[in-house]
Amino acid sequence: WRPKAGRCPELSECPRERMGKKKGVIRAPRATVKQAPKLPQPTEEELLMAAQMQQMDPNLVYIWPRNADSVDYSRFQMIWPAFINRGISIPRGRRVSKEDACPDPLVQEMSEVCQHFKLTHCIEPYKNYPRLPGYPGRIRVRITDENGEPCNPEVPTKKDLMRKMGTLIPRLQSRQRRIAEAEAQLKAAKEAESAASNAASAKTKKKKKGKRR
DSSP: OOOOTTOOHHHHTSOGGGSOSSTTOOOOOOOOOOOOOOOOOOOHHHHHHHHHHTTSOTTOOEEESTTOTTSOGGGSEEEOGGGGBTTSOTTTTOOSOGGGOBSSOOHHHHHHHHHHTTOOEEEEEEEEOTTOTTOEEEEEEOOBOTTSOBSSTTOOSHHHHHHHHHHHGGGOHHHHHHHHHHHHHHHHHHHHHHHHHHHHHHHHHHHHHHHOO
16 A cells, blocks of 8 residues: 555555545544433422422521621531431432431531531521422531631531531430421321221211111
8 A cells, every 4th residue: 555646644654454444534433422310300299398488588597606697608518408318319419328317307407416516507498409399498507717727626527517417416306306296196197097987987887787677
C-alpha cells in the first residue's frame, strides 16, 4: 500500500488497522450513553399530604435558642428527615447507612438532638422535601463558627450530627410517648372495628333465624 501524491505524510504513516473500510476514513469509537435511574413515583398518601402542606405557610421558622433571631440561618447546614430515615432508600434521599438511621424521624425530634448538643438551629416545619411530596419539615443547623471551627467537638461535621440523630432519636422520651399513644389509638380503633363487625354478624344471624318456620 502506497500513499497517493499530495496526501499528508502523517496519514501515510498511519497503520492499516486504524483506517476505515472505505476511502481511508478513520472512524472514532461510538460513545455509550447511560440512562439515569428512574426514581420511584410518590404514593397517593404522599400526594394527599403534599396537597395539605400547600395550605400551610412554608416560610414559617422557629429558631433555637429564641434569642438568636438576628442570626443569618440561610448559611446553616440543611438536614431533611429523609436523610436519616431507615425506611427510605438512598435514591429517595437517605444519606447515612441503615445502621446509623432510625425509622420515621420528625423535625421536632431532630431539634431535640440539636438542643442536646447546644447547636443553634431553626425548624422549618412546612418545607416540602422535593423527592417525597408528603414528608414535611427540615432543620438548618450551625455546625461550625465563623472561623470554621466546630461549635461542638462531638459533632464536627454534618455527617456526624446525622449519625448522632439516628442513634439518639429512638431514645427520646417524647418519641416513646408518641409511639405509645399512636399504638394505643390503633389498638382502640381495631377493637372498635372488630366489635362493630361482630355486632353486624350477630344481627345478620338473628334475621336468618327469624325467617325459619
